[in-house]
Each structure stands twice: as C-alpha cells, then as structure tokens.
Amino acid sequence: GDSVTQMEGPVTLSEEAFLTINCTYTATGYPSLFWYVQYPGEGLQLLLKATKADDKGSNKGFEATYRKETTSFHLEKGSVQVSDSAVYFCALSREGDKIIFGKGTRLHILP
Amino acid sequence: GAGVSQTPSNKVTEKGKYVELRCDPISGHTALYWYRQSLGQGPEFLIYFQGTGAADDSGLPNDRFFAVRPEGSVSTLKIQRTERGDSAVYLCASSLSTGDGYTFGSGTRLTVV
Numbered sequence: 001g002d003s004v005t006q007m008e009g010p011v012t013l014s015e016e017a018f019l020t021i022n023c024t025y026t027a028t029g030y031p032s033l034f035w036y037v038q039y040p041g042e043g044l045q046l047l048l049k050a051t052k053a054d055d056k057g058s059n060k061g062f063e064a065t066y067r068k069e070t071t072s073f074h075l076e077k078g079s080v081q082v083s084d085s086a087v088y089f090c091a092l093s094r095e096g097d098k099i100i101f102g103k104g105t106r107l108h109i110l111p
Numbered sequence: 112g113a114g115v116s117q118t119p120s121n122k123v124t125e126k127g128k129y130v131e132l133r134c135d136p137i138s139g140h141t142a143l144y145w146y147r148q149s150l151g152q153g154p155e156f157l158i159y160f161q162g163t164g165a166a167d168d169s170g171l172p173n174d175r176f177f178a179v180r181p182e183g184s185v186s187t188l189k190i191q192r193t194e195r196g197d198s199a200v201y202l203c204a205s206s207l208s209t210g211d212g213y214t215f216g217s218g219t220r221l222t223v224v
Contacts, residue, residue, distance in 0.1 A: 034212055044154070044202065046212035089153050098144060098167060099213060101153035 002027040004102035006090045012108045013080055021075040021105050023064075023090035031092040033057075033066055033073040034099065038087045047075075047088070085109045113137075115216035117203050123222045124193055132188040132219045136205030143186050144213060145178055146202040154202055160186060193223045 048057035146154035204213035
C-alpha cells in the first residue's frame with residue numbers, strides 16, 4: 001500500500017542554519033504531496049504542497065520539490081528561526097483518496 | 112464557521128464506557144476525515160465521508176468504532192466499550208474536495224482510565 005517515510009528526529013539546529021528533512025514515498029500513480037506542521041500546543045497546519053512531478057511547493061521560507069525519479073519530497077529552508085521549532089509531517093494523497101502521513105520529525109532550533 | 116471545531120477538547124472516561132466525539136467542519140466542505148494520533152506518531156486514518164456517506168472506513172480498528180454524518184455536515188465518532196489503548200488525540204479535518212490539503216481541527220484528547 002501507499003506509504004511515507006521521513007527521517008527520524010529529533011533534529012536540533014542552531015538559528016540561521018540550513019534545514020533539510022528527508023521524505024520519500026511509495027505510491028501507485030501520481031499522488032499529491034504535502035508537508036504539514038504542528039507547532040507546540042497547536043493543531044496540524046498545511047505548510048506546502050505539490051501536485052505533480054517537478055512542482056515546487058513553498059511557504060514561509062520552506063520549499064520542497066516533487067521528485068518522481070527519486071520518489072522524494074524533501075523539505076528545505078535556508079535559514080531557520082527559533083519559531084520554526086515544531087513537528088513536521090510529510091504526507092501523500094492519491095486523487096480522490098485520503099491523506100497518508102509519515103510519522104513526523106521533531107525540529108528544535110536553538111537560539 | 113471559520114475553522115473546524117471539535118468538541119470536547121478533552122475527554123476522560125472509564126474503561127468500558129461509551130464516548131461520542133463531535134466534529135463541525137468548515138461550512139461547505141463536503142469531505143470530512145477522522146484521524147487518530149498517538150503520542151510521537153503521525154495521524155492514522157480512520158474514516159472519511161463524502162457528503163453523508165462513508166466513502167472509506169478501512170481505518171476503523173474494530174467494530175467498537177463507528178462514525179456518522181447524517182446531514183452531510185456535523186460528524187460524530189462513536190466508541191463503544193472503550194479500552195485504555197483507545198487513548199489518543201482524535202483529529203477531524205475537512206476539505207472542499209478530496210485531494211486538496213485538509214483543514215484540521217484542534218482535536219479531542221481522549222484518555223481512558
């Protein structure tokens with residue numbers, strides 16, 4: 001069945017460091033890909049999405065590119081801030097179907 | 112409403128009791144989803160509705176779990192004979208159509224003691 005695998009956390013970085021959180025997927029067809037974020041004490045929020053190969057989703061300085069050849073959707077940010085500390089979930093959805101989430105990666109940013 | 116509303120926000124119940132969790136989606140959203148999130152895990156799919164009908168209930172763990180959406184808006188997740196292993200945060204989400212990103216509610220934290 002469809003699945004999402006993302007790097008295990010926690011990931012700890014200093015402020016202004018470069019961030020990469022790896023995500024790969026297994027799915028039939030051409031799913032839409034998502035990154036969701038869960039800030040401490042808050043609900044899940046959609047961060048960005050991409051619906052077809054080579055699309056780049058971006059929001060709040062974060063980017064991810066849909067790579068069909070490597071079945072990946074890695075999350076990147078050039079300079080992280082303390083306020084980016086949260087849990088990040090990679091997810092996929094096939095047309096007309098539910099979203100399947102990865103296990104999440106906890107990110108800690110140190111001032 | 113402006114967002115997805117879930118009530119109650121917290122529920123503590125005794126093992127063996129029945130509970131109902133309510134979800135009020137964004138007005139006009141036809142797709143509604145229930146997920147369960149255990150500590151340190153990603154959301155686990157339970158069931159989704161398109162309108163009034165359950166389009167996919169493959170994630171319901173057993174027949175103690177049931178969900179309804181009689182008028183295509185508010186949904187209720189019902190758990191019979193609760194067990195300690197049912198303790199988790201139950202998340203509801205809605206979207207205009209399947210395949211879009213969802214809008215999640217803040218969840219109901221269920222604790223079975």
